[in-house]
Amino acid sequence: MAAAATGQHKLPDLPYPYDALEPFISRQIMELHHKKHHQTYVNALNAAEVSYSKASTPKERIALQAALKFNGGGEYSDAFIKLAWHINHTLFWQNLAGAASEGKGSGGALKDGPLKKAIDETFGSFDNFKKEFTTTTAGIQGSGWGWLGVNPQNKRLEITTTPNQDPLLTHAPVIGVDVWEHAFYLQYLNVKADYLNAIWNVINFEEAEKRYLAAVGK
Amino acid sequence: MAAAATGQHKLPDLPYAYDALEPFISRQIMELHHKKHHQTYVNALNAAEVSYSKASTPKERIALQAALKFNGGGHINHTLFWQNLAGAASEGKGSGGALKDGPLKTAIEESFGSLDNFKKEFNTTTAGIQGSGWGWLGVNPQNKRLEITTTPNQDPLLTHAPVIGVDVWEHAFYLQYLNVKADYLNAIWNVINFDEAEKRYLEAVGK
Numbered sequence: 344m345a346a347a348a349t350g351q352h353k354l355p356d357l358p359y360p361y362d363a364l365e366p367f368i369s370r371q372i373m374e375l376h377h378k379k380h381h382q383t384y385v386n387a388l389n390a391a392e393v394s395y396s397k398a399s400t401p402k403e404r405i406a407l408q409a410a411l412k413f414n415g416g417g418e419y420s421d422a423f424i425k426l427a428w429h430i431n432h433t434l435f436w437q438n439l440a441g442a443a444s445e446g447k448g449s450g451g452a453l454k455d456g457p458l459k460k461a462i463d464e465t466f467g468s469f470d471n472f473k474k475e476f477t478t479t480t481a482g483i484q485g486s487g488w489g490w491l492g493v494n495p496q497n498k499r500l501e502i503t504t505t506p507n508q509d510p511l512l513t514h515a516p517v518i519g520v521d522v523w524e525h526a527f528y529l530q531y532l533n534v535k536a537d538y539l540n541a542i543w544n545v546i547n548f549e550e551a552e553k554r555y556l557a558a559v560g561k
Numbered sequence: 562m563a564a565a566a567t568g569q570h571k572l573p574d575l576p577y578a579y580d581a582l583e584p585f586i587s588r589q590i591m592e593l594h595h596k597k598h599h600q601t602y603v604n605a606l607n608a609a610e611v612s613y614s615k616a617s618t619p620k621e622r623i624a625l626q627a628a629l630k631f632n633g634g635g636h637i638n639h640t641l642f643w644q645n646l647a648g649a650a651s652e653g654k655g656s657g658g659a660l661k662d663g664p665l666k667t668a669i670e671e672s673f674g675s676l677d678n679f680k681k682e683f684n685t686t687t688a689g690i691q692g693s694g695w696g697w698l699g700v701n702p703q704n705k706r707l708e709i710t711t712t713p714n715q716d717p718l719l720t721h722a723p724v725i726g727v728d729v730w731e732h733a734f735y736l737q738y739l740n741v742k743a744d745y746l747n748a749i750w751n752v753i754n755f756d757e758a759e760k761r762y763l764e765a766v767g768k
Contacts, residue, residue, distance in 0.1 A: 375739055486692040525731050528732060533601075
């Protein structure tokens with residue numbers, strides 16, 4: 344995601360049409376999620392940044408810096424949350440792709456290569472990885488995200504979660520899955536587990552491998 | 562909500578039919594919300610309580626606390642919620658949405674200026690929850706004043722005596738209102754059971 348000038352963030356286009364991820368994620372969900380939810384947060388982020396840029400006294404600027412920064416104790420300021428919304432969803436659209444099983448893209452297909460090797464080494468098998476990711480992510484008590492990420496200290500793949508719209512700061516993101524109810528409810532109703540099983544068909548493992556290689560420094 | 566023996570909590574029946582709150586909250590939402598979501602909290606609470614009763618070390622007990630809080634809070638919050646809703650008076654379906662003259666109305670006007678101001682402030686505060694949670698009107702036990710507050714996720718309201726609770730988890734409105742949470746928050750005032758709210762208020766202020 345390129346850096347934008349103050350208040351100039353844009354809703355990124357999806358890399359595929361709204362119905363590309365069917366039948367696993369419905370066109371209706373993709374349209375609302377992208378054109379309503381994500382757009383709302385881009386607009387709000389831009390408005391917040393413009394307000395901050397108009398601050399004219401040192402006192403105002405200091406007050407606004409605090410508002411923009413991480414506020415310790417795991418609580419984020421409202422503006423930071425909006426930025427995190429934008430980051431998380433931008434990552435999300437890019438790590439989805441039309442399902443290979445539907446002949447719609449490369450989604451769901453993990454080719455032989457460094458990522459597959461690392462997954463097999465870390466989790467035993469691709470299936471074990473998916474099972475562990477799904478279980479951990481289903482266990483989020485509220486809104487949040489499930490992540491596969493690279494631990495920067497040991498360069499290992501690890502599964503982790505973030506609550507609400509918190510950005511992933513402890514790991515380099517490789518795959519993110521939105522489990523806010525708006526991400527699945529219209530199609531899967533209360534059965535979050537069915538959504539988590541289905542989404543594997545549209546995970547873009549090629550994008551994931553690019554991120555993995557960048558994170559481990561190759 | 563009567564105290565239940567360990568692991569014996571039950572899903573309470575709704576005090577009205579699943580379609581009673583239409584058109585403000587759809588029958589489909591009420592069915593899923595009650596029979597699936599709330600039932601799941603009850604089942605998981607019972608399982609957590611049974612495990613807790615068998616735990617023999619502090620570490621085991623601490624490990625179960627998140628499950629007890631989440632599912633116990635879910636059960637408490639939803640039980641309160643069903644009872645503070647009622648078919649809309651405007652639809653001739655019940656007393657929902659009608660705040661009669663009385664102690665609660667007086668207290669709302671004293672605290673917020675007017676019923677409309679109260680609803681506006683409640684909705685603004687509740688719409689501002691970042692993620693899942695609940696909006697509450699409650700009585701502050703220290704000064705007996707009505708205050709608006711929120712709780713995240715399924716945390717129970719512990720700082721105030723609950724008078725009115727509104728669920729803003731997306732499952733509470735998404736099928737009907739989609740992303741427009743503000744429309745749900747405006748609509749729900751038509752089905753808030755102010756009679757029940759006043760009972761709670763009087764109990765909380767000690768009358």
